[in-house]
Amino acid sequence: MCFPVSSFQFPVSCPELQRSLLPRNFAGLHSQLMNAPSKDLLIVFGSVQRVMRAEKAAREAGLAVDTIPAPRVVSSECGVVLEAATTDSETLDGIFHTLGIEPSAIYRRRGDAWMPSSLKAQTDGGVVQLTRQTAYGGCGAKLAKGTLEKILCGLPRLESDDLIVGIESADDAGVVKIRDDLGLIHTTDFFPPMVDDPFAFGRIAAVNALSDVYAMGGAPLAGMNLVSFPLDSYDDQVLKEILRGGLDALEEAGAVLAGGHTIEGQELLYGLAVTGTVHPEKIWRNGGARHGDLLVLTKPLGTGLVTTAAKGNETSAADLSTAVRWMSTLNRSAAEALASLEPHAVTDVTGFGLAGHVAEMADASGLEIIVSLPDLPAMPGALEAAASGFVPAGAGKNRESLKSVLALAPEADTLRVDLAMDPQTSGGLLAALTPEAAMTMCRRFSSAVIVGKAVEGRRGRVLLQ
Numbered sequence: 251m252c253f254p255v256s257s258f259q260f261p262v263s264c265p266e267l268q269r270s271l272l273p274r275n276f277a278g279l280h281s282q283l284m285n286a287p288s289k290d291l292l293i294v295f296g297s298v299q300r301v302m303r304a305e306k307a308a309r310e311a312g313l314a315v316d317t318i319p320a321p322r323v324v325s326s327e328c329g330v331v332l333e334a335a336t337t338d339s340e341t342l343d344g345i346f347h348t349l350g351i352e353p354s355a356i357y358r359r360r361g362d363a364w365m366p367s368s369l370k371a372q373t374d375g376g377v378v379q380l381t382r383q384t385a386y387g388g389c390g391a392k393l394a395k396g397t398l399e400k401i402l403c404g405l406p407r408l409e410s411d412d413l414i415v416g417i418e419s420a421d422d423a424g425v426v427k428i429r430d431d432l433g434l435i436h437t438t439d440f441f442p443p444m445v446d447d448p449f450a451f452g453r454i455a456a457v458n459a460l461s462d463v464y465a466m467g468g469a470p471l472a473g474m475n476l477v478s479f480p481l482d483s484y485d486d487q488v489l490k491e492i493l494r495g496g497l498d499a500l501e502e503a504g505a506v507l508a509g510g511h512t513i514e515g516q517e518l519l520y521g522l523a524v525t526g527t528v529h530p531e532k533i534w535r536n537g538g539a540r541h542g543d544l545l546v547l548t549k550p551l552g553t554g555l556v557t558t559a560a561k562g563n564e565t566s567a568a569d570l571s572t573a574v575r576w577m578s579t580l581n582r583s584a585a586e587a588l589a590s591l592e593p594h595a596v597t598d599v600t601g602f603g604l605a606g607h608v609a610e611m612a613d614a615s616g617l618e619i620i621v622s623l624p625d626l627p628a629m630p631g632a633l634e635a636a637a638s639g640f641v642p643a644g645a646g647k648n649r650e651s652l653k654s655v656l657a658l659a660p661e662a663d664t665l666r667v668d669l670a671m672d673p674q675t676s677g678g679l680l681a682a683l684t685p686e687a688a689m690t691m692c693r694r695f696s697s698a699v700i701v702g703k704a705v706e707g708r709r710g711r712v713l714l715q
Contacts, residue, residue: 297328325355395652479513555632
């Protein structure tokens with residue numbers, strides 16, 4: 251009968267016997283394990299074959315890498331990822347370039363959470379606490395809709411026959427006609443950080459700004475950085491990584507960086523001014539929904555709730571990682587899935603929350619919209635955050651702005667009402683489709699969910715039930 255070495259109790263007086271029973275290479279193995287770099291990098295490829303090719307080449311180069319099942323907080327189509335060390339990033343980048351394979355995503359461990367990153371990101375491994383100096387985070391910092399309407403009321407409008415889409419219907423972007431087959435989309439978004447990691451914040455802010463172009467049915471062309479940076483609070487490297495995150499999103503979107511403007515301010519703010527292109531006859535508007543249309547949402551809700559709970563250290567690393575992954579995901583694939591279905595109305599869900607953007611769609615379409623609260627997709631940890639009182643201030647502002655058009659069914663779940671009011675950062679697309687097209691979209695796009703219906707009724711009214 252054989253026993254593991256660890257099951258024996260050796261007499262203190264027999265060190266030679268102990269050494270003779272241990273593996274001969276134990277000391278060397280122990281030294282390797284103690285000195286091995288921490289595997290704090292997850293590299294995602296589009297297929298198992300690419301992961302295996304990358305692993306083989308990296309190991310041949312003497313790097314400590316492993317193919318592992320993808321954690322739930324990481325999006326991987328093939329179900330596996332390559333685990334590696336940040337210290338090997340530059341070497342891995344060269345190996346992948348030589349192989350001609352491009353990772354579809356990179357995640358870096360920050361504390362206990364996984365954050366979007368890049369092989370070119372520079373980090374000393376420390377955790378910068380960007381959110382500790384902000385009162386609001388992400389799109390939750392937007393002025394309340396009612397406040398903004400009062401400010402804009404009475405201001406003159408600069409009209410032009412070439413201005414196809416302006417501010418009259420609260421669309422996601424403006425569109426100027428250049429010629430009969432070309433319109434230019436103009437939009438901008440910037441805000442304070444909602445996550446601590448600089449690269450992740452930069453990417454999320456850029457993805458959020460690019461989303462307006464997709465919501466209009468267009469393609470991003472160029473972006474320009476907008477930055478307010480408190481030099482007394484952060485090292486220069488923090489801004490460099492924020493900008494690197496923005497570049498990462500622009501590159502994935504197929505757009506270029508055309509420049510930017512940077513000021514020294516008391517609060518950290520970052521975003522983009524984005525230009526896109528669209529055919530003047532194929533613009534998606536937030537108005538145009540028809541009686542009987544179903545509303546389809548392409549991302550789950552809860553970014554404001556989860557990040558507010560995270561700021562109070564009351565959410566799990568896994569839930570925060572999942573929220574960051576959704577905020578970092580371009581709406582390009584969702585827009586591509588919608589394109590052939592001829593949506594009647596489209597918008598993206600951001601700071602005014604689902605209820606606020608539904609109200610805009612209802613008003614612009616001259617209809618009433620019923621939202622099914624039980625069908626709202628919630629990010630992990632979102633409802634728990636609401637139940638614990640971690641409801642962002644922006645949710646209250648949204649509810650106040652909607653009080654004249656909002657109706658709650660007697661049986662409405664209060665936590666799901668909070669979810670509907672939650673200000674989203676880089677949320678999904680919301681589209682009004684025929685019932686047949688809505689079902690097709692849900693089959694075609696895995697995260698798409700039917701959340702409501704457009705009906706005849708009081709213009710602009712939103713019923714949560």
